[in-house]
Amino acid sequence: MISLKLKAIPSDLLASVILALATLVFVLTPLSYLPVRIPLGLLMVLFVPGYTLIAALFPKKGDLDGIERTALSFGLSIAVVPLIGLGLNYTPWGIRLTPVVVSLAVFTVAMSFAAYWRRMSLSAEERFSIHFRETVGAWKSEVLADSKSRLDKALTVILIITIIMSIAALVYVIVTPKQGEKFTEFYILGPGGKAYDYPTNVLAGNNSTVIVGVGNHEYQTVNYTMKIILNNTPWDNVTAERIPKYDLGGIYPVMSVNLTVEHNKTREMPIAYSLNHTGDLQKLEFLLYREGNFTSSYRDLHLWVNVSQNKSNPSNLDVYKNRAEFLDRK
Numbered sequence: 178m179i180s181l182k183l184k185a186i187p188s189d190l191l192a193s194v195i196l197a198l199a200t201l202v203f204v205l206t207p208l209s210y211l212p213v214r215i216p217l218g219l220l221m222v223l224f225v226p227g228y229t230l231i232a233a234l235f236p237k238k239g240d241l242d243g244i245e246r247t248a249l250s251f252g253l254s255i256a257v258v259p260l261i262g263l264g265l266n267y268t269p270w271g272i273r274l275t276p277v278v279v280s281l282a283v284f285t286v287a288m289s290f291a292a293y294w295r296r297m298s299l300s301a302e303e304r305f306s307i308h309f310r311e312t313v314g315a316w317k318s319e320v321l322a323d324s325k326s327r328l329d330k331a332l333t334v335i336l337i338i339t340i341i342m343s344i345a346a347l348v349y350v351i352v353t354p355k356q357g358e359k360f361t362e363f364y365i366l367g368p369g370g371k372a373y374d375y376p377t378n379v380l381a382g383n384n385s386t387v388i389v390g391v392g393n394h395e396y397q398t399v400n401y402t403m404k405i406i407l408n409n410t411p412w413d414n415v416t417a418e419r420i421p422k423y424d425l426g427g428i429y430p431v432m433s434v435n436l437t438v439e440h441n442k443t444r445e446m447p448i449a450y451s452l453n454h455t456g457d458l459q460k461l462e463f464l465l466y467r468e469g470n471f472t473s474s475y476r477d478l479h480l481w482v483n484v485s486q487n488k489s490n491p492s493n494l495d496v497y498k499n500r501a502e503f504l505d506r507k
Contacts, residue, residue, distance in 0.1 A: 227254030229288035362392030363476035
C-alpha cells in the first residue's frame with residue numbers, strides 16, 4: 178500500500194521534497210561543512226520554491242509549456258524568497274539562517290503536496306508530468322516548430338539565452354565574491370559578557386574586570402597590539418618591572434597585549450586590573466594598534482571611572498611609588 182502511494186508521487190514533486198529535506202540536513206547540522214550545501218542552497222533559493230508554486234498553480238499538462246515553466250520557476254523563486262524573509266522580519270525569529278532555511282523547506286513541501294493533490298484530482302492524460310527525453314524533445318520542437326512565427330521563435334531563443342546568462346552570472350558572482358568593506362571590531366563588555374555593568378565605580382586597590390573583544394574583518398590575518406592608558410599616562414610609565422618586588426598587591430593591567438586574529442574571527446580577552454589612585458572621572462583608555470604601527474591608535478575605547486578610597490586597604494599607588502623611590506635612593 179505504501180509502495181503504491183510512493184510510486185504515485187510524481188518524480189518532480191518527490192525530488193523537490195527530497196531537496197528541501199536535504200537542504201535542512203546539509204545546512205543546519207554538523208554536515209554543513211560539506212561543499213554540497215552550496216548547490217543545494219542555490220537550488221532552494223533560485224528554483225525549487227518557484228517550481229513547486231508553479232506546479233500547484235498549473236497542474237495541467239497544457240497550462241504552460243516547458244520553457245515557460247522553467248522561466249517562471251526562476252522568477253517566482255526570486256520573488257518568493259524575499260517575501261518569506263519580509264514575513265520573518267515581523268516574527269520573533271527574525272531573518273536568520275535557521276528560520277530562513279526552515280521556512281523555505283516548509284514552503285516547498287507545502288507547495289509540493291498542494292501540487293500533488295491538484296494533479297491527482299485530474300485524469301492521467303491531463304496531469305503534468307516530466308519525462309526527461311520527452312521534455313528535451315518538447316523544448317526542441319518549441320524552438321524549431323514550423324507552426325510558430327519568427328517572432329515567437331526569436332522570443333523563445335532570447336528567453337533560453339537569458340536563463341543561461343543569468344545562471345552564468347550567478348556562478349561568476351559566487352566564485353569571485355566582491356570584497357566588502359575592511360574594518361576591525363573593538364569593543365568592551367562588562368564582567369558578565371554583556372554590554373553593560375561596566376566597573377565605573379570602584380574602590381582603590383580592588384580588582385576590576387572587563388572583557389575586551391577584537392573582531393577581524395580585514396580580509397587577511399592581522400597582528401594587533403592593545404595598550405591601556407590611565408589619564409593620558411601609559412601604564413608603561415608606571416615602573417611595572419620594579420613595583421611588584423615591593424609587594425604592591427592587587428592585579429595591575431597588562432601594559433600591552435599582542436594578539437593575532439584571522440579574518441572573520443573574533444578574540445575576547447578578560448582584562449583584570451586594580452586602580453589605586455583615588456579620584457572621580459578618571460579616563461581609562463584601551464588603544465588598539467595594527468601591525469606594529471604605534472604612530473596613532475587604529476581603534477580606541479575608554480571608560481570614565483570613579484575610584485574611591487578603600488578603608489580596608491589604605492594603600493594607594495602614590496604610596497608605593499614613593500616607597501620605590503626611597504628604596505632606590507638607598
